[in-house]
Amino acid sequence: MTSPSTARRNQLVLVAGQLLSGVGVASGISVGGILAAQLAGTTAASGFVQTASTLGAGLVAVPLANLAVRAGRRWALSTGLALGAVGAALVLLAAGLGQFWLMAAGMLFFGAASASGLQARYAAVDGAPPEKAGRAMAIVIWATTVGSVAGPNLSEPGRLLGIRLGVVPLSGPFLFSLVAFVTAALVIATFFLGTPHPAEAHSGSRPAPQPGDAAPPDDAGHPAAAVVVRPPRGSTPRRHGAWAALRLASRNPRALSALAAVTGGHMIMVGVMVMTPVAMDAHGHSLEIIGIVISVHILGMYAASPVFGWLVDRVGAGRVVGLGCGIFLAAIGLGAAVSDSSDPVFMSVALATLGLGWSACLIGGSSLLTQSVPEDIRVPLQGANDMMMNFGAAGMAAVAGPVLAGGGFLWVNLVALAVLVPMVVLGLRARGTAPEATPVDMVAAD
Numbered sequence: 001m002t003s004p005s006t007a008r009r010n011q012l013v014l015v016a017g018q019l020l021s022g023v024g025v026a027s028g029i030s031v032g033g034i035l036a037a038q039l040a041g042t043t044a045a046s047g048f049v050q051t052a053s054t055l056g057a058g059l060v061a062v063p064l065a066n067l068a069v070r071a072g073r074r075w076a077l078s079t080g081l082a083l084g085a086v087g088a089a090l091v092l093l094a095a096g097l098g099q100f101w102l103m104a105a106g107m108l109f110f111g112a113a114s115a116s117g118l119q120a121r122y123a124a125v126d127g128a129p130p131e132k133a134g135r136a137m138a139i140v141i142w143a144t145t146v147g148s149v150a151g152p153n154l155s156e157p158g159r160l161l162g163i164r165l166g167v168v169p170l171s172g173p174f175l176f177s178l179v180a181f182v183t184a185a186l187v188i189a190t191f192f193l194g195t196p197h198p199a200e201a202h203s204g205s206r207p208a209p210q211p212g213d214a215a216p217p218d219d220a221g222h223p224a225a226a227v228v229v230r231p232p233r234g235s236t237p238r239r240h241g242a243w244a245a246l247r248l249a250s251r252n253p254r255a256l257s258a259l260a261a262v263t264g265g266h267m268i269m270v271g272v273m274v275m276t277p278v279a280m281d282a283h284g285h286s287l288e289i290i291g292i293v294i295s296v297h298i299l300g301m302y303a304a305s306p307v308f309g310w311l312v313d314r315v316g317a318g319r320v321v322g323l324g325c326g327i328f329l330a331a332i333g334l335g336a337a338v339s340d341s342s343d344p345v346f347m348s349v350a351l352a353t354l355g356l357g358w359s360a361c362l363i364g365g366s367s368l369l370t371q372s373v374p375e376d377i378r379v380p381l382q383g384a385n386d387m388m389m390n391f392g393a394a395g396m397a398a399v400a401g402p403v404l405a406g407g408g409f410l411w412v413n414l415v416a417l418a419v420l421v422p423m424v425v426l427g428l429r430a431r432g433t434a435p436e437a438t439p440v441d442m443v444a445a446d
Contacts, residue, residue, distance in 0.1 A: 067384020084113025138309025160180025265361030300355025324360030
C-alpha cells in the first residue's frame with residue numbers, strides 16, 4: 001500500500017508536472033488556430049489543427065494506459081509529455097517552411113501532452129483514500145490553473161520572441177511549449193515514485209477494498225463501496241483491453257453516463273473554445289485581448305476544481321455531473337447571445353461558464369467512472385474514455401471551423417447544444433440505477 005509520505009510526494013510531483021504542461025498546452029493552443037489559418041490561407045483550417053491535436057491525444061490515450069499497466073504511471077505520463085515536445089518542435093519547423101500539413105502532423109504529437117495531463121488525474125487517485133478520491137483528483141486538475149492561465153498571456157511575448165529570433169512570429173509561443181513539455185517530462189520521470197496497479201491489490205502489494213469499506217457517497221448519499229468487487233480468493237485478476245472494458249461498461253447505465261459526461265463535456269468545451277480566438281480575431285480584437293479571454297476560460301476550467309472534487313466526496317459524482325450539464329446549458333445560451341458582437345467582457349463570462357461546466361463534468365464523470373466498474377477493467381476503461389473524449393473533440397473541432405465560417409459563432413453554440421442533449425438523457429437514465437459495478441462473474445465470463 002502506498003505510504004502517506006509517498007502519496008504526498010507523488011501529488012507534489014504531479015502538481016509540478018501539471019503546472020508546466022499547462023503552460024505548454026495553453027501557449028500553443030491559444031495561437032494555433034490563427035497560425036494554421038495563416039499557413040493554409042483559410043479560416044476553416046483553424047479548426048483542423050485543433051482536430052489534429054485532439055486526435056493525437058485520442059490516439060495515444062489507450063497506448064499510454066497500457067504502458068501504465070505494464071511499466072507504471074511514471075513512464076506513461078513522461079512519455080506523453082516527451083511526445084508533446086516532439087510535436088511542438090514539428091510545429092516550429094512547419095511554420096519556418098510554411099507547410100500547413102506539417103503543422104497538422106506536429107499537432108498530432110502535440111496532443112500527446114494533453115493526453116498525459118488528463119491521465120494524471122487518475123494517477124492522483126491511485127494512492128488516495130477512497131473517501132478523498134474526488135479531492136485528490138481535483139487538486140491535480142486544479143494545478144493546471146496557473147500554467148494554463150499564464151500560457152495564453154505568453155502569446156504576445158512569444159510573438160515578439162519569434163520576431164527577435166527571426167522565425168514566423170506566431171510560432172514563438174510554441175518555443176515556450178517545447179521547453180515546458182521537456183521540463184515536465186523530466187520532472188515526472190525523475191521524481192514520481194508511482195503506486196501499485198489496482199490489479200496488483202489482490203496479490204498482496206495493496207489490500208483490495210471490500211464491500212462496506214469507506215468510500216465516496218453515491219447520488220442518494222449512500223456509501224459507494226459496493227462499486228468495488230473482490231474476485232474469489234486465490235484467483236488472479238484478468239487484464240482486459242480497452243475494447244473489452246468498453247463492452248463490459250456498456251452494460252452499466254452509470255458507467256455509460258460517466259463516459260457520456262466526460263466525452264460530451266470535452267466535445268462541447270473544445271468546439272466552442274477553439275473557435276473563440278478565431279471569431280474574436282475576425283472582429284478585430286488584439287492578441288492581448290484574445291489571450292485574456294482564453295485565460296478567463298481556462299481559469300473557469302481549473303480554478304473551481306477543488307470545489308467540484310469536494311462535492312463529489314460529499315454529495316456524489318452523479319449529482320456533480322448533473323450540475324455540470326446545467327452550467328453547460330447556461331454557457332451555451334450566453335455564447336449564443338454574444339455571438340454577433342464578440343464583446344470581450346461578455347465573451348469572457350460565457351467562456352468562464354463554459355470552463356466551469358467542463359470542470360464539473362470531467363471531475364464528476366471521471367469519479368463516477370472509477371466508482372462504477374471493478375478494478376480489473378478500470379485502467380483500460382480510463383484510457384478508452386480518454387480516447388473517446390479526444391476523438392469526439394477532434395470531430396467537434398473539425399466541424400466547428402466550417403460551421404463558424406458558414407454560420408457564425410451562434411451556430412457553433414447550437415452544435416454544442418446538440419451534444420448536451422444525450423448527456424442529459426443518459427444521466428437521467430442512470431439516476432435510478434443501483435451503484436453497483438459490473439458483476440465479477442460477468443467479467444469472468446467475458
